[in-house]
Amino acid sequence: MNTTSPMPVAATSEERWTPYRHPQPKESPPELVVPNVIPTDERVWVPVDENVWFRPLLFCVSRGYWMNLLKVRRAGVLSRHRHPLPVHGYVLKGKWRYLEHDWVATEGAYVYEAPGETHTLVVDPDVEEMITMFQVNGAMIYVDPDGNCMGYDDVFTRIDKCRAHYAKNGLGAEYVDQFIR
Numbered sequence: 001m002n003t004t005s006p007m008p009v010a011a012t013s014e015e016r017w018t019p020y021r022h023p024q025p026k027e028s029p030p031e032l033v034v035p036n037v038i039p040t041d042e043r044v045w046v047p048v049d050e051n052v053w054f055r056p057l058l059f060c061v062s063r064g065y066w067m068n069l070l071k072v073r074r075a076g077v078l079s080r081h082r083h084p085l086p087v088h089g090y091v092l093k094g095k096w097r098y099l100e101h102d103w104v105a106t107e108g109a110y111v112y113e114a115p116g117e118t119h120t121l122v123v124d125p126d127v128e129e130m131i132t133m134f135q136v137n138g139a140m141i142y143v144d145p146d147g148n149c150m151g152y153d154d155v156f157t158r159i160d161k162c163r164a165h166y167a168k169n170g171l172g173a174e175y176v177d178q179f180i181r
C-alpha cells in the first residue's frame with residue numbers, strides 16, 4: 001500500500017505551473033535573500049571583541065530575534081550568557097563547546113539551546129577559525145559565574161553595533177537597513 005500522497009498543488013499540469021494569482025498580504029514584510037552568507041566583503045563582519053565578529057543576516061524587530069554568523073579566530077572563553085528564549089545554531093566551520101556540557105559542536109552540527117540555559121562558550125586552541133549561524137531569540141544576557149547580569153544584547157543593540165561599524169568603514173550606517181524586517 002502506498003502511504004504517501006502527493007502534495008496538493010493543482011488538478012491539471014497547467015495549473016501546477018501557474019503562480020499564485022493574488023497579492024501577498026499587505027502586512028507581510030518583504031522576503032530577504034542574502035547571496036553570500038559568508039561575505040566576500042570583509043567589512044560586513046562587525047567586531048564585538050578581539051578576533052570575534054558577527055555578520056548580520058536578519059534583524060526581526062517586530063518579533064525580537066536576529067539571525068547572524070558568529071566568527072571567532074581566537075582560543076579561550078568567548079562569553080558566559082543566559083538565554084531567556086531558545087537559540088538555534090548551525091556550525092559552518094570549526095568547533096566550539098560550553099563549559100557546562102560535555103558535547104562539542106562540530107562542523108555540520110545543529111545545536112538547540114533551551115530557554116533558561118546559562119552557559120560559557122569556549123573555543124579550544126586547536127581551532128583556527130570557527131563560524132556558526134545562530135538564530136537568537138529575545139536576548140543574550142551576559143552574566144558572571146553566579147548569574148549576575150553584566151550586560152545584554154538584543155536585536156536593537158545588534159542593529160546599533162552594525163550601524164556604528166558600517167558608518168566608520170565606508171559601507172554606510174544605512175547598510176544595515178537591508179537586514180531589518
Ligand code: FE
Nearest residue numbers: 083087113119
Ligand atoms: Fe548560548
